Amino acid sequence: MTLARRLLRTKPTERIVAEGGHGEGGELRRTMSLWQLTLFSVGATLGTGIFVILGQAVPKAGPAVVLSFVLAAITALFSALSYAELAGTIPVSGSSYSYAYATLGELVAWICGWCLMLEYAVSVAAVAVGWGEYLNAFLRALFGFTLPEAITRSPGQDGGVVNVAAIAIVLLATWLLLHGASESATANAVLVLVKVAVLAFFCAVAFTAFRSGNLAPFAPMGVAGITAAASQVFFSYIGFDAASTAGEEARNPRRDLPLAIVLSLALVTAVYVLVALAAVGAMPWTGFDPEGTQAGLSRIADLAVGATWPGLIVSFGAVIAIASVVLTVIYGQTRILFAMSRDGLIPRVFQRVSPRRRVPVANTLIVAAFICVLAGLVPLGQLAEATSIGTLFAFALVNVGVLVLRYRRPELPRSFRTPLFPATPVLGAILCGVVMAGLAGVTWLAFGLWMLVGLICYFLYGYGHSRLNAEVS
Template sequence: MANAYPTGGASFLRSLVRTKPAAAIVGEGGQGEGGRLKRTMGLAQLTMFSVGATLGTGIFVVLGEAAPLAGPAVVLAFVLAAVTALFSALSYAELAGTIPVSGSSYSYAYATMGELVAWVCGWCLLLEYAVSVSAVAVGWGQYLNEFLGGTVGITIPTALSAPPGPDGGVVNIPAIAVVLLATWLLLRGASESATANGVMVVLKVAVLAFFCVVAFTAFNSANLAPFAPMGVAGISAAGAKVFFSYIGFDAASTAGEEAKNPTRDLPRAIMLSLLIVTVSYVLVGLAAVGAVHYTELGESEASLAMVLTSTTDSAWPAVVLSLGAVIAIASVVLVVLYGQTRILFAMSRDGLIPRVFSKVSPRRQVPAANIWIVSAFVAVLAGFIPLGELADATSIGTLFAFALVNIGVMILRRTSPDLPRSFKTPLFPLTPVLGAAFCVFLMTQLGHSTWIAFLLWSALGLVVYFGYGRRHSRLAKGDTGMRNAAGGEG
């Protein structure tokens, strides 16, 4: 392993690959500026966190964009994305059980590939978490209008319910509102946020079950022919797009410092949540393309509500679905926003971003200033940026971070073979190799504009790192004060 605390004479290149020992990362667990995070979450809450962050994003928002690319074979696109997610989930499960801290893949990269790679990973997680919250919040407004129109006969004007674009939007007020609601819950405390999320997840699953029951009654096998009109290329393109719907299964890993028994429960929560989400997506996707022709799904961002309206000739099923979606998507916003703040908490503790992000409120034991700053940034994105651009930018940042996690598992097995591991990735090293390969493959399926945005974002990140992070790195300074203050707790 590279020297964790290089001296002032260390070469420039060596300073970029300095690693932080896994034991040191774990030893800092929970400790922030002026306070400590509180351990309150068990297996059920952690599983609900990952399900809450994932289930709903793709089905309620992105299905309508993916179906025109693959036709009825969009179901296979969900399976392709699930397989890709599974390989990465196994790697996440191993590292989450070995290094159970708030930093998720950022912290794993710090322990295996060094500070520069960790920074790039953390910078990509900004894209994954903060931007995905914004993207989901944009879709939330669509379902709110469906619900209001079906119950009280009014809708929010397009100018106030859509981001700027050809449809006449000016600012998406509902998207901003749901971000502020999640902010209020997060400021109340981690336990309160987990309880609220649990209620919303139960409702979300019930609503999707309701959709399946209704849609399968209108199932028409003729809608499945031709099954893959755009062939393998269409399925691959749709798979890259719907991978957005699996973003969030790693959310439990960001709660490593607020879990009661992280080494045992984090790997279980990650795998359980991925199973629940995959089964739900495949069933709902099959019900949707069987009930209506796939071309109709692309006509509305609130595609599931449209399916129920067109198949039942009645408004009330769509109203029920829309109400469920309003609450369910709010849970995605809540949990993903939570994950973003905890990753920034870890980066701040390492000195790579300002210390305000790791300052813990003594009263609520949450990083309050961090929550306010992130929420303000997300609210602006949600109010003014179109959904499609957000979803694709999120996918490429996520795939890059997942690829690093798979590589990190292989490196840590070699550099620290004796570390206690509560879960080991099966079929090693085949599983992480395939995980990294699938991630790279799906990245290549995304458009040129998405790649340009990703490269520009990465370049901006390097400017920030060399302008601030590298000079303030606590690892570079040999600052072990916080680790000692943490008392070695995991």
């Protein structure tokens, strides 16, 4: 078999599904319900984005930012439907990595998995870095004091030495994950319900100060402003695919995974639209400050009531939002690495399952240690922005994977079929490319360097240890 054929050899779908749940030392336990899976995706998606993004997006679109959120949701929906089809067809932990292995070959699967490593590890580290600042904002409003900058900021930031706050939230999430998937899902459900309740509280408060005059002119920047803001808020929808990483711990994955992905996107969209409408109705769009974004919703809530306690509650919601994102994203990272290790592309330690806890303990501890180093000691800078391009690349591969699998294996049982095929996955792939094209040049440079390192790692280790290649040899 030639090198090219080896690199592009696909893994049979039936085999991927048959190996699901199995690791060294034991099996993962199927405990997650539809409700828990849905909240997993909501937990990963509904982060601090909505707490900060309005201040940046409203000056571009005016009150029509509400339509920008809808437009961004439609853009995300094309990829979500493709994820839903493949999650119901290949219900395993690898998510888009496993889907690429079944449709586009080993090298493309490796590249997809490598992109996800960038997305998950760096993004959760970046989110954890911001947790100390939100915690300080909450403590300042509640008690009038803050934690020292030396332990709430990373090196490179003013006064930062070691970001102990970021390390603490990562360790808390790790502790929950080591107790089991069901316990983690329950904790995440509580966190998600709290932050949704906080956003509902914000809407209730903001609507008391709603003035219809604040919505005029509705689209001062025209269609160009709406689309520009939509490109910016699109990244607030990234995370809806989190449920697909729980394919081997779901009770009824073929039925529940597609539903969880679509339901989570619908729920998040409803929350975003309501919050955006309440915000622009309570405060004139010209009053939004793109520089002072961290306390955007808190400020609006305070102004609506004429007191400081509403903003305190909203700040608490931001603290909870970050905790939920850290928990769900670390979970997704460990499950993707679990699938890659089972295929031999990374060391076997990542697929070892604790017989007692039924979770990949060593995998979780290694990931947590790496993220702690990133969050506590490394100035992430532009690298954090590069996570978006890795996510979009994985989305594009999933859309292409739906097309390939439909044509190659039309007889496969599918619990969910993407509607309006092939238009939906084609549009999904094109839209991902359009959004990627709009990213900054430095982001593309970081992405290119990351891909180069990934290819070197694959040919030094993955290619020689691949189980699929070993069988051919």
